[in-house]
Amino acid sequence: MISEIQDILGQLDKPFTGEELFDHLPDIVFFIKNTKGQYLVVNNTLVQRCGAQSKSDLLGRLPGEVLRPPLAQSFEDQDRKVLETGQPLVGQLELHFYATRDVGWCLTSKLPLRNRQGEVVGLVGVSQDLRLPDLSTDEYQHVIAAINFAEANLHDPPSVADLATIAEMSSYQLDRRMRRVFGLTTGQWLLKLRIDLAQRRLRTSDESISSIAMQAGYSDQSAFTRQFRRATGMSPRDYRNARRG
Template sequence: MIHELLQQLDEPFTGEALFDHLPDIVYFIKDRSGAYLVVNTTLQQRCGRQTKAQLLGRTPCEVFRSPLGNRFQEQDQRVLKTGKPLLFQLELHVYPSREVGWCLTTKLPLKNRRGTVVGLVGVSKDLQLPDYATAEYQHVATAIEYAEQHLAEPPSIPELAAQAQMSRYQFDRRIRRVFGLNASQWLLKLRIDLAQQQLCETDAPISAIALNVGYADQSAFTRQFRKTTGMTPQDYRRTGRRGE
């Protein structure tokens, strides 16, 4: 039904008009090279451009000053080359006014019918945080990156708090403010999200995926996965493949 509806539209649906009405969200679609194809008004304004057309066909390095442009472009290339999404990345944005603000960024690969990555779509959602939080959340972002890189041997919450140069209590409060979860819940979600991605996008054995997300054996992983999602890993993989 959705295909029939979209085929009846006068122009291809990109979501641009919808996201033009959401001033706290940056929205974009990029091509295989990482150049902007679609942007919303918020992104245009924050880049200090008079029109959206001034952004189209340009890459982040051509739009943002270093090091932001370089970081955004590196993210894009990672998604485009691996086909793996970037989920809820906590990062700092600098606006034309030189004010700074924190956001959560998600980027998803766009694939053609053969499964080849041909572009990406992404959003960055503003976090309403107090001005004094800028330095503190830079440390939180460091801890989050550390956790993402060590999921095969998941760090403890005290370890992550140390990475953030905070007490466990302070770290837990910051994570709650950003993600709406306590630190333990957030770390579990990070591991389950990665497991779901690997179940749907790879043919790796479930036992290998269990190790990749920090479980010593498949049975422990299966129990936690089922408790969290309501499905066994095998059933989740089967359902995800049918939905492709």
């Protein structure tokens, strides 16, 4: 099979990157970067979300040159880690904040690209938008009960085991159903729920960051800041300023 794939790819008029395929998937950002972290290949979705006019506006440039700080810095830090360690980043839950002012949750994965000698020569990555949930079937009635409980108790967030008990199933069974509905594990969904509340309060209120942290179930403001930065690429204060600016 490998030799057959190599034979097909060897007959192509130009190298296959997947760019044209990903141009038809509007809910996925796709890119290939070199060892400097500069864009070599991008799809139309990334162009649009960067507020650019064409792909040429992004090629050869770093995230920091096409995206607003400090979000761009987190992307560059991710790239550097993958390029330096050769370890992939898989299924990172992130809140993306684009130059177009669009904001949305994505699952991001980045894989190192290696040459025949095994050396890292770049990376390839995708960020897929989270899909809208479908809870219309009877199968998910117990899941809805767990979801409602979590949403009503974010100040003291339940554990995955707690939610599984409410849903009358094992943690594994709940995880499987949450993946079907949200594309997330139960733990990822809980994190998203808490960060969603926090970013909404940061954007619409003048409450202190410590107060917002408590509402999202964080008794330690520093722990809240670390988690928020990991999910959004910026501190709560920077996020508030960026959204209002």
